[in-house]
Amino acid sequence: MDVQQQDNEDLVKVAELVKEMKFAMLTTEEMDGTLRSRPMSTMQMDSEGHLWFFTAMSSPKVAEAEQHRQVNLSYARTDKQDYLSISGKVEVVHDKQKMQELWTPWIKPWFRDGLDDPDLVLLKVTITEAEYWDAPGSAMVRLYGL
Amino acid sequence: MDVQQQDNEDLVKVAELVKEMKFAMLTTEEMDGTLRSRPMSTMQMDSEGHLWFFTAMSSPKVAEAEQHRQVNLSYARTDKQDYLSISGKVEVVHDKQKMQELWTPWIKPWFRDGLDDPDLVLLKVTITEAEYWDAPGSAMVRLYGL
Ligand SMILES: Cc1cc2nc3c(=O)[nH]c(=O)nc-3n(C[C@H](O)[C@H](O)[C@H](O)COP(=O)(O)O)c2cc1C
Numbered sequence: 129m130d131v132q133q134q135d136n137e138d139l140v141k142v143a144e145l146v147k148e149m150k151f152a153m154l155t156t157e158e159m160d161g162t163l164r165s166r167p168m169s170t171m172q173m174d175s176e177g178h179l180w181f182f183t184a185m186s187s188p189k190v191a192e193a194e195q196h197r198q199v200n201l202s203y204a205r206t207d208k209q210d211y212l213s214i215s216g217k218v219e220v221v222h223d224k225q226k227m228q229e230l231w232t233p234w235i236k237p238w239f240r241d242g243l244d245d246p247d248l249v250l251l252k253v254t255i256t257e258a259e260y261w262d263a264p265g266s267a268m269v270r271l272y273g274l
Numbered sequence: 275m276d277v278q279q280q281d282n283e284d285l286v287k288v289a290e291l292v293k294e295m296k297f298a299m300l301t302t303e304e305m306d307g308t309l310r311s312r313p314m315s316t317m318q319m320d321s322e323g324h325l326w327f328f329t330a331m332s333s334p335k336v337a338e339a340e341q342h343r344q345v346n347l348s349y350a351r352t353d354k355q356d357y358l359s360i361s362g363k364v365e366v367v368h369d370k371q372k373m374q375e376l377w378t379p380w381i382k383p384w385f386r387d388g389l390d391d392p393d394l395v396l397l398k399v400t401i402t403e404a405e406y407w408d409a410p411g412s413a414m415v416r417l418y419g420l
Contacts, residue, residue: 153348153357155301155309163301163309163346165359167407200309202299204350211299213311261313 130230132175138272139177142258145212146173149203152214154181154251156192156199164192165202168251169238171230179216179253180230182239186247193218193251201253208262215257221250276376278321284418285323288404291358292319295349298360300327300397302338302345310338311348314397315384317376325362325399326376328385332393339364339397347399354408361403367396 131147134140155165166189172180179201183190193199197219203212224243227250231243239245258272277293280286301311312335318326325347329336339345343365349358370389373396377389385391404418 149352151350151352151355153299153350153359155311155346155348157303157309161342161344162361162402163303163344164361164403164405165301165346165348166405167350167355167357196307198307198309200301200311202301202311202348204297204299204313204352206295206297206350206352209297209313211297211313213299215308215310256308257310259310259312 129170130172132173134177135175136177139255141260142177142212142214142255142271143173145203145210145260146170146179149205149210149212152201152203154189154199154201156189157196158192159195164189169235171232171235177255179214179255180226181251181253182227182230182235183249183251184239184247185220185249190220190249194220199253210260210262212258212260214253214255216253216255219252219254221252223250226250275316276318278319280323281321282323285401287406288323288358288360288401288418289319291349291356291406292316292325295351295356295358298347298349300335300345300347302335303342304338305341310335315381317378317381323401325360325401326372327397327399328373328376328381329395329397330385330393331366331395336366336395340366345399356406356408358404358406360399360401362399362401365398365400367398369396372396
């Protein structure tokens with residue numbers, strides 16, 4: 129995973145935590161208001177603070193994200209009791225060059241046909257709020273809020 | 275934590291996973307559609323499959339839950355790459371007797387005044403859908419769906 133140096137100082141700690149935790153539970157909203165989550169592999173946090181993921185265009189989360197663009201990413205390291213909540217807006221991005229930049233063999237289990245898969249797309253999350261907790265009983269720390 | 279024997283067979287595996295993972299990220303929806311999450315300690319999964327949590331009446335999550343009752347609970351065990359998503363409906367419950375039943379000293383860090391705290395309430399989540407992933411690259415398993 130590629131976590132770049134952040135232009136925005138408020139995102140430095142978020143970047144550190146994302147790097148350490150790597151897998152997020154991405155929560156989206158269904159048509160009827162149901163909230164669903166699923167594990168996702170973070171591919172990159174770019175210098176402007178966007179979080180990038182690979183996914184399948186045909187998967188339900190894409191339709192859900194397109195009708196309710198606000199999503200949550202929760203990161204956890206359960207052995208250390210570190211938790212991070214990121215609220216953000218998601219976009220579906222079709223960009224072959226960006227896909228090439230982000231591709232790594234370790235996500236093959238989810239995308240067997242690799243970059244040739246016509247169903248492969250990118251999700252780009254722009255952070256609007258972030259909060260973290262880093263010890264049992266600790267108060268929440270607001271890291272970032274727009 | 276108290277995980278009871280489940281009346282509904284479909285919830286047996288969910289109960290096993292909840293017992294193992296214990297802490298959930300609870301995602302709620304704000305007025306403007308923003309999705310926020312925060313770590314919560316599961317106090318009980320009762321025999322009817324309800325999940326019980328302590329919280330403070332005055333906390334934003336209670337107001338959020340009251341205006342958008344659908345929530346998500348995501349459980350993770352990051353060292354084993356086990357993930358569980360529970361979609362459900364939440365109720366705020368004021369019940370002194372149930373609070374007494376559920377109280378344990380290990381949640382004191384979050385509720386210093388214990389059962390005497392007038393701000394203390396219970397959240398009760400009724401499961402509508404559950405899914406889990408129990409190995410990297412594994413397909414999702416639908417456990418329960420109403
Ligand atoms: C550890 C782990 C990492 C995963 N990473 C991704 C990922 O980066 N992209 C993806 O689309 N699915 C990933 N999955 C699979 C998803 O969790 C999910 O099952 C799949 O994307 C279908 O989701 P949906 O039906 O909610 O759209 C991962 C699963 C696990 C267990």
